[in-house]
Amino acid sequence: MSNPIDQDRQLEELPYAWRRVVLFADNMAQATVADAIGRSPKQQLTWIGLAALPLLLPFGIPGVATSLGYLTFLLGVGYALGFGVPIPRKIGEKRLPPNAAQVLKRFLGVFIRRVAPHSKPRLFIMSHPRMRPVNGLVLAFAGLCMAAPVPFASFDNVLPAAAMVCITFGLRVRDGRLVLTGYVFTVLAALLVVLLWWGGYAVFVWVSKQPWASQWLGWLFS
Incomplete structure (x- = not known):
């Protein structure tokens, strides 16, 4: 584990825009949800990127991705229209877990x-x-891809999370290539959702045509 001096030295070596992102994560410690998300569109973008980082792993806590997806949709639409989305007081007054900042x-x-x-x-x-x-609209669409219920998959959040991270951080540090990478991940996420739904429907149709399926259902509901 690196000591604080090494961490400070590594922070100083980062470009200014990336240092702002790291400092933003530091300020999330013991913050309320409203303080963490903020009111300005730029701050809300940074929060989306940070919140999506853990979802780059092919597993997650049930329900977290859906909530983040819908919230990203709202914040993305707000960013597209040029205003920050106000957070409901009941949600905004809740405090983040003490270790949330360290995990992020x-x-x-x-x-x-x-x-x-x-x-x-x-x-x-x-x-x-x-x-x-x-x-903003591409980011909102990536949020919808994350929130969409997908059958038979636990890895479907990786692509929309990658899209959200690349777009938000790319805009923060003004790296257009990183933003374009987020566009590509958004397209791939949409294709994956369509493919998984098509595959799920194909499996359902195939199972429904099997003779044992009707016998099993008859036994189940008899």
């Missing part, structure tokens, strides 16, 4: 070590204010 910083550290050395400000058209409606 751990995931953020892994992500930054792999991405930050290859990231730099570029393709500024992708982070231009004129692209705000497009970026």
Whole structure:
């Protein structure tokens, strides 16, 4: 485990935009949900990216991805329209778990070590204010892909989570290539949802045509 001096040195070596993201994660300790999410669209984008980081792993806590997906949809639409989405008081007054900031910083550290050395400000058209409606709607669509119930799969959150992380952090550090990568992940997430639903429907049709299926259902409901 690295000591605080090493962590401070590593933080100073990061580009300014990435340091802001790390400091944002630090400020989430003991914060309320409303304080963590914030009111400005930029702060809400950073929160989405941080919250989606743990979902890059192919497993998660049931219900978390669905809630985050719907919230991302709302925040993405708000970003597209140019305003922050107000958080209901009943939800906003709740406090985050004491170790939430440390867990998110751990995931953020892994992500930054792999991405930050290859990231730099570029393709500024992708982070231009004129692209705000497009970026917001793509982010909202990625949230819907995450919230969509998918049969027979526990890994379907990885692609939309990757899309949300790449788009939000790409906009934060003005890395247009990272934003474009988020677009690609969004398309792949949508295709995966369609494929899994089509596969689930095909399996259902095949099972319904089997003679043993009707016998089993008759025995079950007799």
